[in-house]
Amino acid sequence: MATIPVEAGFIVAGLLFLTGLVGVLVRRNIIYILLAIEIMLNAAGLAFVVAGAHWQQPDGQVMYFFVLTMAAAEVAVGLSLVLQMYHKFNTLDANLINRMRG
Amino acid sequence: MTAIFYISAAVAVIATSLTITRANIVHSLLYFICSLLATGVMFFALGATFVAALVVIINAGAIMVLFVFVIMMLNVGPQSADQEKARLRPHVWIGPGLLSLLLLVELVYSLVRYDTGVTSGQTVGPQQVGTALFGPYLLAVELASMLLLAGLLGAYHLGQGVMKITGRKS
Numbered sequence: 499m500a501t502i503p504v505e506a507g508f509i510v511a512g513l514l515f516l517t518g519l520v521g522v523l524v525r526r527n528i529i530y531i532l533l534a535i536e537i538m539l540n541a542a543g544l545a546f547v548v549a550g551a552h553w554q555q556p557d558g559q560v561m562y563f564f565v566l567t568m569a570a571a572e573v574a575v576g577l578s579l580v581l582q583m584y585h586k587f588n589t590l591d592a593n594l595i596n597r598m599r600g
Numbered sequence: 601m602t603a604i605f606y607i608s609a610a611v612a613v614i615a616t617s618l619t620i621t622r623a624n625i626v627h628s629l630l631y632f633i634c635s636l637l638a639t640g641v642m643f644f645a646l647g648a649t650f651v652a653a654l655v656v657i658i659n660a661g662a663i664m665v666l667f668v669f670v671i672m673m674l675n676v677g678p679q680s681a682d683q684e685k686a687r688l689r690p691h692v693w694i695g696p697g698l699l700s701l702l703l704l705v706e707l708v709y710s711l712v713r714y715d716t717g718v719t720s721g722q723t724v725g726p727q728q729v730g731t732a733l734f735g736p737y738l739l740a741v742e743l744a745s746m747l748l749l750a751g752l753l754g755a756y757h758l759g760q761g762v763m764k765i766t767g768r769k770s
Binding site for chain 2: 569
């Protein structure tokens, strides 16, 4: 059976992580930033699963499970903070809410 | 079977780069869901069937629905019906739809052929993952449940204030 080289999986994970990083740096809409963080978490999980499949151990999939749990908790708190921010400042732009009251 | 991995990897990279470049958040979400499905097919091709199911059910199913809820909550009003009409036009869903169709073709093909090309020739099934989760990783599972509880309480506490503010407005 033809096999997939482990380097290919890591390259894909690296590309996805880089895309997410660019998204965090470029976009200023807070929902886009959360989405890009989600992309990066997913890419890190992909690297775990590729490594786990390479050594035929379940640990990679277990780590992906924990990454998923953390992503779920992070998104729940992050999105409720987005709702708070929208009701307080009426904007989703991350650049507009860093001003101090002075 | 290796071709399936590479095609879905290409779909994942394309869909993710389209995610961060779209101006409309709903287009981005559709592309990101497509990228998650591509990741699921990649896991399936790698022989990690348990997380392949998990990424579709939890990541593409539950977490993305949370994003959609928040986006729908942020623009309620008389103009939202027009926005809904605009979202049903084909140019919104044709890109993610085609990419997802490609993934479906791959999945059906691999199911008919029934072989999963793994990096080292063997799948790591759900049984092994479950044994590892509730054996050496038991404490970590407990900690994950505590983390989810903390997330739940945090979201509840933060959401309560929003509900009060919207109640005062209406």
